[in-house]
Amino acid sequence: MKKNTFYLIVGCTAIALVGLFWYSDVVRMPLLIEVAFIVAVAIIYLLRRRVTDLKEDERDVKITEQAVLRTMQVFWVVFCAFSIGAVMQLLRAPAFPRGFPPGPPPILPELLSPRLIGFVQLGLLSLMIFLYVGFRIYYAGIYGGWETDEE
Amino acid sequence: MPVFTGAGKPMRNKIKVFRAMHDLTQEHLAQVIGVNRQTILAIEKGKYVPSLDLAFRIARHFGVSIEEIFMYDDEEQAGQVK
Numbered sequence: 001m002k003k004n005t006f007y008l009i010v011g012c013t014a015i016a017l018v019g020l021f022w023y024s025d026v027v028r029m030p031l032l033i034e035v036a037f038i039v040a041v042a043i044i045y046l047l048r049r050r051v052t053d054l055k056e057d058e059r060d061v062k063i064t065e066q067a068v069l070r071t072m073q074v075f076w077v078v079f080c081a082f083s084i085g086a087v088m089q090l091l092r093a094p095a096f097p098r099g100f101p102p103g104p105p106p107i108l109p110e111l112l113s114p115r116l117i118g119f120v121q122l123g124l125l126s127l128m129i130f131l132y133v134g135f136r137i138y139y140a141g142i143y144g145g146w147e148t149d150e151e
Numbered sequence: 152m153p154v155f156t157g158a159g160k161p162m163r164n165k166i167k168v169f170r171a172m173h174d175l176t177q178e179h180l181a182q183v184i185g186v187n188r189q190t191i192l193a194i195e196k197g198k199y200v201p202s203l204d205l206a207f208r209i210a211r212h213f214g215v216s217i218e219e220i221f222m223y224d225d226e227e228q229a230g231q232v233k
């Protein structure tokens with residue numbers, strides 16, 4: 001398979017995923033887009049192996065490794081900071097025993113609403129993508145990615 | 152610009168010289184070695200230090216030892232003084 005064909009398939013897959021995202025929202029079935037996303041990524045990984053004119057040498061691997069490493073180094077700190085906030089919510093469990101006769105269960109204050117968690121996750125996902133792309137550009141520059149001279 | 156290795160010593164190479172001696176373009180050498188042209192360019196410019204495997208492949212292609220192509224910066228300067 002040619003490189004351009006692969007990119008075309010990736011583009012079509014992305015458009016199909018957007019459509020499925022919209023459809024799963026309409027029918028209120030988040031599982032649909034979740035499964036579709038996993039299947040789409042698996043297909044793309046499999047197709048990528050069949051591309052014949054996409055050469056990835058050790059320098060490309062090095063750039064990818066460095067970009068992934070730095071992305072993870074930043075991302076895990078941000079992710080843990082958010083997770084600590086979620087753990088705080090877990091710690092606000094009702095105290096037992098509640099006395100006798102037991103009264104109504106206490107209403108717990110919500111630190112993070114499900115809607116807010118969704119927005120934060122979207123932000124984290126965007127952050128991860130931006131970090132990775134940024135570090136990739138940075139390390140491609142470090143390892144001579146933008147040099148253009150020829151004899 | 153010399154590139155710094157893990158040991159902290161800058162390295163240089165003579166790939167460009169050997170390419171000129173064998174009348175090879177970066178593209179041709181890259182194809183023969185099995186890497187991208189950008190990688191050959193990055194090595195020549197000293198932006199990237201190749202792995203031992205790639206260094207061997209380059210050296211064997213030119214029919215010389217690794218030390219004749221890749222050397223520490225101070226070794227090359229010492230050689231020029233001699």
